[in-house]
Amino acid sequence: MCAKKLLHDTSHITYESLLEGNEQFIADALAEDPEYFKKLANGQTPPVLWIGCADSRVPANQITNTSPGEIFVHRNIANMVVHSDMNMLSVLDYAVNVLKVKHVIVTGHYGCGGVIAAMSNHEFGLIDNWLRHIKDVYRLHAAELDAIENEQERTNRLVELNVIENVYNLCKTSIVQNAWKNGQPLAVHGWVYSISTGKIKDMKVSTSDNANLGDVFKFE
Numbered sequence: 001m002c003a004k005k006l007l008h009d010t011s012h013i014t015y016e017s018l019l020e021g022n023e024q025f026i027a028d029a030l031a032e033d034p035e036y037f038k039k040l041a042n043g044q045t046p047p048v049l050w051i052g053c054a055d056s057r058v059p060a061n062q063i064t065n066t067s068p069g070e071i072f073v074h075r076n077i078a079n080m081v082v083h084s085d086m087n088m089l090s091v092l093d094y095a096v097n098v099l100k101v102k103h104v105i106v107t108g109h110y111g112c113g114g115v116i117a118a119m120s121n122h123e124f125g126l127i128d129n130w131l132r133h134i135k136d137v138y139r140l141h142a143a144e145l146d147a148i149e150n151e152q153e154r155t156n157r158l159v160e161l162n163v164i165e166n167v168y169n170l171c172k173t174s175i176v177q178n179a180w181k182n183g184q185p186l187a188v189h190g191w192v193y194s195i196s197t198g199k200i201k202d203m204k205v206s207t208s209d210n211a212n213l214g215d216v217f218k219f220e
């Protein structure tokens with residue numbers, strides 16, 4: 001979700017234009033490689049699972065210069081890893097245990113409407129129950145966040161902390177822990193994307209074992 005006005009005019013996008021766009025996509029892909037769709041239809045072996053925000057300005061493939069078949073994607077509002085979210089857990093389970101991805105990347109972005117909404121005291125409706133998880137991140141880091149006077153900077157920092165906490169949430173899942181216990185090579189990472197520059201910031205929280213996990217979360 002986006003709290004800001006759209007950055008560019010989307011009035012030319014219609015239901016019909018999407019289908020016309022599809023025809024163009026097919027023509028372009030086949031012009032470059034006549035076997036393109038035959039190869040893709042053979043199956044997928046993406047080495048990466050992307051857990052990102054639903055925001056339309058943060059498409060996994062475009063911003064990493066990758067193609068279909070190269071990144072397995074799960075997106076929700078504010079790139080959350082909620083351990084009771086069956087949708088996320090199912091994607092994670094399939095990615096780790098069937099596709100055997102080598103990396104899982106939680107990618108947030110500055111200016112995230114979900115994070116901005118969570119920082120306010122406004123009631124938005126059903127989504128408040130989802131935003132609660134971000135408010136919990138704020139509570140965990142309230143001392144640091146409250147000390148930041150500039151609201152924009154405070155929001156940016158919450159975006160970063162939300163990514164870090166969700167990387168941590170990812171590590172706590174039974175799926176990731178069992179992969180590590182079984183010696184499966186799997187690294188988890190946290191990134192924050194800047195819509196205004198296009199640049200990805202690596203939050204340097206990459207880990208490939210449970211050494212940084214609190215004892216209570218570890219399985220024997």
Ligand SMILES: [Zn+2]
Nearest residue numbers: 053055112113
């Ligand atoms: Zn967002």
